[in-house]
Amino acid sequence: MKLIFLIILLIFFAFDLYAFQIFKALKLSKVFENGYWTFNIIGYLLIIYSVMIYDPQGHNSKILPFIIGYTILLGVPKLIPIFLGTAEDLYRIGNRFISGEWPSRRRFIALMGWGIAAVPFIGILHGIFLGRSQYRVLNNSAVIKSLPDEFNGFKILQISDIHSGSFVDFKEVEIGINMILNQDVDAIVFTGDLVNNVYSEMTPWVDLFKKINAPFGVFSILGNHDYGDYVSWDSAEDKNKNMENLIETHKKLGWRLLRNENFKISKNGRSIDIVGVENWGNPPFPKYGDLDMALKGLNPKTPKILLSHDPSHFDAEVINHASNIPLTLSGHTHGMQFGIEIPGWIKWSPVKFKYPKWAGNYIDEKTKKSLYVNRGFGYLAFPGRVGIWPEITVHTLIKS
DSSP states (O other), X not given: OHHHHHHHHHHHHHHHHHHHHHHHTTOOOHHHHHHHHHHHHHHHHHHHHHHHHOOTTSTTTTHHHHHHHHHHHHHGGGHHHHHHHHHHHHHHHHHHHHHSOOOOOOHHHHHHHHHHHHHHHHHHHHHHHTGGGOOEEEEEEEEETTOOGGGTTOEEEEEOOOOGGGOOOHHHHHHHHHHHHTSOOSEEEEOSOOSSSOGGGGGGGHHHHTTOOOTTOEEEOOOGGGGOTTSOXXXXXXXXXXXXXXXXXXXXXXXXXXXXXXXEEEETTEEEEEEEOOOBOSTTSOBOOOHHHHTTTSOTTSOEEEEOXXXXXXXXXXXXXXXXXXXXXXXXXXXXXXXXXXXXXXXXXXXXXXXXXXXXEEEOTTTOOEEEEOOOSSOOSSXXXXXSOOEEEEEEEEEO
16 A cells, blocks of 8 residues: 555656646746745645545544645646646657757746646635535426326425535535525435444534424435445444444434335325435445335335435436336435536536436436436535535426
8 A cells, every 4th residue: 555655656746847847947936946846845745644644434534635635736737737748848859850959848838838727726726715615506397297286386405415524614514504494495305425434424513404404304315425334444333333323313413314215295185205215326336225125115106206325326227117206316426526517508527427417407208207416515535616516406396
């Protein structure tokens, strides 16, 4: 492990040396050149420190995301001048072979590279300090053919991926909670990942989040991070105890946790079913979910709202399932916390290469079943959001 870390650190240093050669082409004073290395050396020391304090039990975890953020802030923007500098160096090498001359690096290319690099630098900086709390409320109309008249216009608010272990600022999180409380909805659902690793990460936030309530209740499910699978436990008993405490935390919040279970919401003698499965994902994510068990005892024809953390479950099992599941609500992807979204024009994130259905509403043309993927309330690893803002979704059920 230490050897792999050393190799990675040496690779980073080699990139930095090369980026510095391009930086020198700007022909700035020594103050700027010394500043370049000062910020980078701080980054290297923080990386080394993060490895030294790493604790698989989840302790000291709050500082690690900010070290990751600092590393990304200093590393990602450099890729632009490195790319342009490499292209110019290929030209210089070609010129050397053709004319015998070795031209110096052009200041114009360096200015262009570092000037463009300022855009992602500012974007990442904004994402760390402001973007992670730039909560927004999105509205989705869910058209359901067999919806009882009593539920036409019924509103369900969805939040997902709280990741309480990443939170550091109470007032920041409270902004999102107040936005939730200001929505006039009938029911609320949470689609998994309450914590990063251990139940205690949520303990300081229980009093704030238990304010969330709705007339027909709050329903929740587990996400892949909720099982403690990413922690090296001393014993199976410790892991089981953590899960027991997490389940108790849902009770303290006043949320009805559905573990391959269902709940019937009734209104004026008519009903819809809320169905919650445990995490179901493609490798390396676990498959604890059992859709058939979750549907047990229900009338297949009654419209069902399925809560399933991982959107992969929709294509794998939900689309072709015989039961009437017109709407599936998921999370998990976070939109990778990085991307570009301009309504009506572009919606892009690198996470699309792993999850084709990664954010927003998707309708299967054949079955007309729909999947909505929430972009998440919190953040994980990288302590911010760039272009993909934290989301609160209000789904309005509409009878077609």
